[in-house]
Amino acid sequence: MAGGGIGVSYSLKDLPKLLPGLILCIVLGWMALQWDASMGELRKGFRESQAILKPHLELGKPIAPYEDYVKNKEDSYKGALTLYQLGIEKVKPSKPYILEKDDYERLSVDKEPAFMFRFAERTVQFQLTYVALLLLGGMLIRNTVGIPKIFQAGTIAARPIIKPGIILLGAYYMWSDVLRVGAIGLVLVVAFVMGTQILISIWGRKSNVDDGLNGVMGSGVGVCGVSAAVAVAPVVNAKPRDFFYAIGTILLFGTLCLFTFPYIGKALGMEEPVFGAWVGTAILNTAQLVAAATWYGHDALLTANIINIVRVGFIPICVLWAIWYFVVRPARQAGIETGQKVSALEVIKEKFPIFVLGFFAMVTLNQLGVFSPVHKDMLGRDLLRIFFAIGFAGVGLNIAFEDLKKAGGKAFVIGFSAATLKAVLGAIAVIAIGSEAFRVK
Amino acid sequence: MIIRPIPPEKETKMAEINKELEAKAKATFSAERKEDIVVLVMAAIVVVLVLVGAIDTKFYSSLFFK
Numbered sequence: 001m002a003g004g005g006i007g008v009s010y011s012l013k014d015l016p017k018l019l020p021g022l023i024l025c026i027v028l029g030w031m032a033l034q035w036d037a038s039m040g041e042l043r044k045g046f047r048e049s050q051a052i053l054k055p056h057l058e059l060g061k062p063i064a065p066y067e068d069y070v071k072n073k074e075d076s077y078k079g080a081l082t083l084y085q086l087g088i089e090k091v092k093p094s095k096p097y098i099l100e101k102d103d104y105e106r107l108s109v110d111k112e113p114a115f116m117f118r119f120a121e122r123t124v125q126f127q128l129t130y131v132a133l134l135l136l137g138g139m140l141i142r143n144t145v146g147i148p149k150i151f152q153a154g155t156i157a158a159r160p161i162i163k164p165g166i167i168l169l170g171a172y173y174m175w176s177d178v179l180r181v182g183a184i185g186l187v188l189v190v191a192f193v194m195g196t197q198i199l200i201s202i203w204g205r206k207s208n209v210d211d212g213l214n215g216v217m218g219s220g221v222g223v224c225g226v227s228a229a230v231a232v233a234p235v236v237n238a239k240p241r242d243f244f245y246a247i248g249t250i251l252l253f254g255t256l257c258l259f260t261f262p263y264i265g266k267a268l269g270m271e272e273p274v275f276g277a278w279v280g281t282a283i284l285n286t287a288q289l290v291a292a293a294t295w296y297g298h299d300a301l302l303t304a305n306i307i308n309i310v311r312v313g314f315i316p317i318c319v320l321w322a323i324w325y326f327v328v329r330p331a332r333q334a335g336i337e338t339g340q341k342v343s344a345l346e347v348i349k350e351k352f353p354i355f356v357l358g359f360f361a362m363v364t365l366n367q368l369g370v371f372s373p374v375h376k377d378m379l380g381r382d383l384l385r386i387f388f389a390i391g392f393a394g395v396g397l398n399i400a401f402e403d404l405k406k407a408g409g410k411a412f413v414i415g416f417s418a419a420t421l422k423a424v425l426g427a428i429a430v431i432a433i434g435s436e437a438f439r440v441k
Numbered sequence: 442m443i444i445r446p447i448p449p450e451k452e453t454k455m456a457e458i459n460k461e462l463e464a465k466a467k468a469t470f471s472a473e474r475k476e477d478i479v480v481l482v483m484a485a486i487v488v489v490l491v492l493v494g495a496i497d498t499k500f501y502s503s504l505f506f507k
Contacts (some may be wrong), residue, residue: 037505167484355477382501
């Protein structure tokens with residue numbers, strides 16, 4: 001996961017240090033969600049205005065007086081409610097959106113939706129949702145006025161708050177979805193993610209890049225950003241400089257993807273499940289991947305989440321690969337007995353990201369019928385957004401240009417090229433496979 | 442080409458840095474494990490609150506101004 005808890009430990013004694021930054025992220029997250037809620041209401045006004053104008057503009061019908069408009073809306077709601085109460089309609093009708101008198105009268109005169117309604121509609125076209133606001137806004141704050149020291153630890157600790165959201169999203173899946181999409185995800189992960197790590201390892205060796213740098217770059221760019229780099233570092237004796245180079249490359253690539261992929265996806269006409277599969281394969285860390293998928297749409301997030309779960313499950317395998325490639329294999333070639341006994345089970349036990357088990361527990365509870373449709377929406381949409389908003393605030397506030405500048409050298413070229421190749425080939429593969437294979441029903 | 446040996450004090454310093462890094466990597470991973478436990482507990486609390494009805498459908502919309 002992006003930066004995971006680098007430099008921050010979650011313990012009660014650290015709480016006073018974390019609290020100011022966490023509160024800042026909660027406040028920013030709330031402001032962004034408030035923006036979304038307000039824009040959502042205004043967009044209803046836009047759609048309602050259009051519905052009122054349509055018969056007038058297309059058929060030349062006069063716009064009815066406000067009182068008649070309100071009465072019509074209320075009558076049609078009452079009618080739909082009666083049908084529901086009689087059991088003829090199965091879905092309970094929601095209360096109608098009724099324009100305010102001032103807005104209605106202005107609409108009658110201007111013959112176009114009010115400016116605020118049009119503005120709200122434009123925000124959808126430019127995908128200016130809470131995700132974009134938190135990431136762009138956070139990045140802007142971090143790189144202009146900066147974050148006072150008192151807030152820094154807390155903003156880092158806020159990033160993993162995305163994870164409870166990922167767990168709650170499990171309420172939407174049945175095991176059949178997880179296994180079906182997960183099986184395709186597994187093929188993609190093996191082909192692209194492990195493929196990238198192997199490519200970087202071999203390419204780096206051929207280009208005489210340090211084993212330490214090569215190892216952390218391969219695992220970081222290939223599998224799961226900073227977590228994988230941290231897990232592999234002791235195996236390959238990475239130096240602090242290697243960390244900065246690898247993390248700089250991962251952050252730079254992830255940041256570029258985050259802000260460009262949603263637009264590339266739209267330009268290529270990717271459906272949401274296809275986009276979800278693409279970002280799940282191509283973006284290097286969980287926070288950025290979840291942000292890009294959420295930005296694109298809920299169905300994109302549902303697919304991306306499964307692929308990501310498969311991908312982070314590969315961290316232990318990535319560590320085993322690094323042990324074999326950088327320690328066991330060269331020692332054998334040199335005829336040296338390393339004396340290191342590596343237990344695969346031990347590595348898996350130590351490095352497996354256990355939050356994934358929470359996601360599986362949620363899928364199982366859903367399979368057992370514990371969650372009603374209302375529960376699912378509350379957990380997988382509303383509460384998820386609260387966790388995501390706090391986490392995205394932390395992500396945005398921690399995108400520092402000076403960190404991105406740390407990427408450099410030959411390893412950067414190799415890492416960046418391999419990540420770009422993975423993204424391009426990944427896009428071709430997911431488009432060829434098609435949306436139905438990735439759709440979570 | 443003359444290969445200069447690394448001065449012993451520099452070698453010791455590098456070894457210290459590597460040790461420090463290894464300790465930091467280990468500590469970071471254990472922090473991530475702790476972090477995972479914290480997020481599991483957070484998610485479990487939320488699920489229980491939703492299932493017992495302490496968080497209802499109006500909760501989310503009640504957080505924002507209309």
